[in-house]
Amino acid sequence: MTRNEFERYLNNLLKPEQIKDFCPNGLQVQGSETINKVITGVTATQALIVRAIEENADAIVVHHGYFWKNESYVIRGMKHQRIKALLTHDINLFAYHLPLDIHPVLGNNAQLAKLLAINTTGPLELGNPLSVAVQGEFSQAISALNLTERINMQLGRECLHIAPPSNKPIKTIAWCSGGGQNYIELAAEQGIDAFLSGEVSEQTTHVAREMDIHFFAAGHHATERYGAKALGDYLQKELSLDVQFIDIDNPV
Incomplete structure (x- = not known):
């Protein structure tokens, strides 16, 4: 499946245009043009990215992505390390915040x-x-x-x-x-x-x-653990993709 086809499918399913949000929904970081292996999770942390790299994933789909309203535009420190890892390994990052809540x-x-x-x-x-x-x-x-x-x-x-x-x-x-x-x-x-x-x-x-x-x-x-998992299960069934939900523990 191509990246553009995958994004169109997600947008048609979750309809991000219907609700005003605090971050961009959809493709946040561009990676490989072809998507076969997808990792879903709650937040696009460094730990989740490392697991995605280990699983040779082409895309990550999360609830909490990047580029939040009022955060710094500067890409440095933690944000630099995360985005660098995605770009180096050609992994697409898709994020859907409020659309995945509702x-x-x-x-x-x-x-x-x-x-x-x-x-x-x-x-x-x-x-x-x-x-x-x-x-x-x-x-x-x-x-x-x-x-x-x-x-x-x-x-x-x-x-x-x-x-x-x-x-x-x-x-x-x-x-x-x-x-x-x-x-x-x-x-x-x-x-x-x-x-x-x-x-x-x-x-x-x-x-x-x-x-x-x-x-x-x-x-x-x-x-907010179960929306990302349910979405992954649905994508695997409907699109015949290899989808794996990875839960990075968070006590908060």
């Missing part, structure tokens, strides 16, 4: 719902089908302890739970993978029982306690 089937939020047995009911931002935060419900109300245990088991890490004074059962839940903790107020205003994200801020504790909503922080990396 995809209704392959996205990070959709995959979290699947893992945690949540029935998605719609966007958290009412009237916005491209909302990066979504809401849903469990088939039956569960306790915060049971949900904590489910998150820990499915994501393979200990989540942080901040309980409201009522410690009420959880039937409805909203979530946003990664750094989506600021959506907790919107969820609370809509009377949702719990909110889950990857990260937590100092003020999140106060919102949870004062607005009577459970909060769960399950890790930025852990909540």
Whole structure:
């Protein structure tokens, strides 16, 4: 498959033109014209690039790539080492940030719902089908302890739970993978029982306690691990490419 064909396929699938983002989506670093072997991962770290080189990959597809808004334009230090390795080994780097969060089937939020047995009911931002935060419900109300245990088991890490004074059962839940903790107020205003994200801020504790909503922080990396994997599995099936998901451990 050619590089241009691969990029067109990814763009048609993930539709990055539909949402304003903080970085360029699509091909970020050009490499080999022909793509046979693809590595997917969460972040285009040096460790992931090294693994891609070891696997003789032609392309890397990640959620977190490069060239973020407000970062320095200078290519030096860590960024220089990463880009130099990609160019030296003729490896294409493709990155899809928010488009991979919101995809209704392959996205990070959709995959979290699947893992945690949540029935998605719609966007958290009412009237916005491209909302990066979504809401849903469990088939039956569960306790915060049971949900904590489910998150820990499915994501393979200990989540942080901040309980409201009522410690009420959880039937409805909203979530946003990664750094989506600021959506907790919107969820609370809509009377949702719990909110889950990857990260937590100092003020999140106060919102949870004062607005009577459970909060769960399950890790930025852990909540965004499954979109890249699902995308890779889909590409392997649909395009008959050799695709391998590589998880570079990150405790954050």
